[in-house]
Amino acid sequence: MKVKPLGARVLLKEVETEETTKSGIVLPSNAKEKPYLAEVIEVGPGEIKDGKEIKMQVKKGDKVLYSKYAGTEVKLDDQKYLIVRQDDILAVIE
Template sequence: MTIKPLQDRVVVKMTEAEETTKSGIILSGSAKEKPEVAEVVEVGPGTSDVKMEVKKGDKVLISKYSGTNVKLEGEEFIIVKMEDILAIVK
């Protein structure tokens, strides 16, 4: 089964949080922050007002509490509007 977003929506999958800091300290599960970087899985066609500026495979920075969480076949995705994507990470 696949998810095909409609209008100006984008399906993203969150990337895993870092388990160690730059100095090598291992973080416990409760000390990790929710990551805000996600990978684009699918992109809707857009609307007459909204041009889709991301493509499948892009790494993006999204608003922290945006979107709708969806679980499909054991995987978790978030469906966000294009306006909730803040930047493309290169």
């Protein structure tokens, strides 16, 4: 199923990470607080708000940090995704 966000919204997929403690114990991503790190899957076309054009500053494939309580979780084809407004994206990781 293909999803295309509307307006200035972005479809994200959380990046799964494992972390190893100093003692060598591996912590899976579901055993700790979410890292708020995701990959951009799709990008909306942008929007015009109050007569000003809002251009999209992220592109497909970017790794980004997003706000803690941002967006709406959706499940498509047994995968979890997050739809957020571009304003909820804090940074692009290079």
